[in-house]
Amino acid sequence: MTTDGKKSAKLRKEELAESEVGGRVPAMLLAATWLVPGLGHWILGRRVRALVFGAVVVCAFTTGVLLSGEMGTPKPQNPFSWLSTFACLGNGILYLVRIVWINGLGEIFSGFPFGLAGGGNPSAAGYAYGNTFLYTGGLMNLLAVLDASDIARGHKD
């Protein structure tokens, strides 16, 4: 086979693969994966991975809270607080429930976004460790969302 022939065969193969996999991922699936750690993998039939991801994220989040870590919330004059908010928001429903628990339902709407308290105790010995666990749990869950997206599109097993 000539070089051109090889190239066109390779292109055809790639096009075929694109048509077989690819496609759009249901937004609800991604939302479910984010909101409840492990749920997306459970829906996709990856039960063991679902349980492991769910357990890891819940353990990291719980450890962070028990160590008096502070949930990331946006603060004026502090652009880095948006990064911590993004990382903590990755914990899904755990973050939302914790924020409502700390602020109360009324404050959520009146204080949004800069008036929200993140809880935690900066003078506690485990404060920095707790923050690390909270950020890590959220970021791992966001990676799980990307993994579920790849599985749904057929790019991964």
Place this chain on the structure above:
Amino acid sequence: MDHLFLMLWHAVLVSVFFAFLWRRTARGRRNLFLKTLVIMVVGGTALGWLMYPFP
């Protein structure tokens, strides 16, 4: 509060997560888990010792 225990616990959680994220076979997962766990624990301890003289 035991700092070493917290480091170990964090390393275990992250290692388990990435082992299941990146590997599909039980053997592959076990190997990656052990590799990342050792790297994080030994690396963290070594960095701690290296930082010890600094204020």
